[in-house]
Amino acid sequence: MAYRVVVVGATGNVGREMLNILAEREFPIAELAAVASARSQGDMIDFGDTGKTLKVQNLDHFDFTGWDIALFSAGSGPTKIHAPRAAAAGCTVIDNSSLYRMDPEIPLIVPEVNPHAIDGYRKRNIIANPNCSTAQMVVALKPLHDAATIKRVVxxxxxxxxxxxxxxxxxxxxxxxxxxVGDPKAAKKFTKQIAFNVIPHIDVFMEDGSTKEEWKMVVETQKILDPAIDVTATCVRVPVFVGHSESINIEFERPISLAHAQSILREAPGIMLVDKREDGGYVTPIECVGEYATYISRLRVDPTVPHGLNLWCVSDNLRKGAALNAVQIAELLGRRHLKKAA
Incomplete structure (x- = not known):
């Protein structure tokens, strides 16, 4: 079965990546629409490397009636207006913004981690895509949690x-x-200079001193994986163009050997274990760009707790952290529900 698919926010970084991934994965498309704000109306945009181009349509005037799936990457403001409109028209929304992630009636999905949760999508006809930093982390945590039950993550x-x-x-x-060249280095998007610097501040500050990005990692991990897992996060912006990295410390309820953890991660869906204890025997952000996998390196025992491991986790945030995960959700939706309804 082929689907009528809308990409909302098609001219942004994630929207363009959604189009690329739909093409790369040969998602079954009967008709495809690229939609964005009024300022992009009429622009032409490539559909991956297919040689096809799409004329961008105005979101404010787009009629979602008769369309099957809408991949939203338009930000919380436009999503709040247009996602319910699309859902009411019978088009299932897969949303990349933070707007619906913690809504108890809307499933928050990483297909390798909690595919069964998608079954609740019919309540609102909306499915949420998690924060980019959460998505890659829970892919790494899930198989280890199944093996030894995670108590705490730092x-x-x-x-x-x-x-x-x-x-x-x-x-x-x-x-x-x-x-x-010696020009002034004005900070506009970020709170301080990002070039040759790191900034321990992503999103707004909350009352307890955490940033909202750090809060997202806590509550989203608990919703997706297990509410009993304690999570504490420090989120830092670094001068890298694409690719998020994470240093993850895990404490388990039960013993898990290094060899067992390595074996589990080698076989886990969505993960590539690259862990050689030698110069260059690990993956860095620049090497993950354009890849689907979440890469795990530097796996080792943490001797400071009874059952602990440390690992290094790297992924293309525009892909697994956003566009790829959204397309994988669409694939899962098709397998579990849309075909049944056809």
Whole structure:
């Protein structure tokens, strides 16, 4: 069965990546629409490497009636207006914004982790895509949790500027150039200079001193994986264009050997274990760009707790952290529900 698919926010970084991944994975498409804000109306956009182009349509005037799936990457503001409109028209929404993630009536899905949760989508006809940093982490945690039950996670993230959109990428480029030519290095998108710097601040601050990005990692991990897992996070923006990295410390309820953990991760869906204890025997952000996998390296025992492991986790945040996960949700939806309804 082929589907009528809408990509909302098609001209943004994630929207373009959604189009690329739909093409790469040969998602069964009967008709495809690229939709964005009024300022992009009439622009032409590539459908991956297929050689086909799409004329961008105005979201404000788009009629979702008769369309099967809408992949939203338009931000919380437009999503709040248009996602319910699409859902009411019978088009299932897969939303990449933070708007619906913690709504108890809306499933928050990472297909390798909690595919069964998608069955609740009919309540609102909306499915939420998690935060980029959460998505790659729960892919790494899930098979280990199944084996030995995770009690506590301590994670520090090293998040690329593409997580802040095109403006973030432009600011890193412009500031880097400015350093070399001696121009002023104004901070606009970020709170401080990002070039040749790291900023321990992503999203707004909350009353307890955490940032909202850190809060998201806690509550989303608990909703997707297990509410009993304690999570503490420190989220840091780094001068990398694409690719999020995470240093993850895991404490388990039951013993798990290093060899057993390695064996589990080698076989786990969505994971590539690259863990050689030698120079270059690990994966860095620049190497994961354009890849589907979540890469695990630097796996080792943490001797400071009874049952502990440390690992290094790297993934393309525009892909697994956003566009790829959304397309995988669409594939899962098709397998579990849309075919049955056809």
């Amino acid at each position: 994670v520090s993230t090293y998040q690329s500027v593409s997580g802040a959109g095109k403006e973030g990428m432009d600011e890193l480029f412009e500031q880097t150039r400015a350093v070399f």
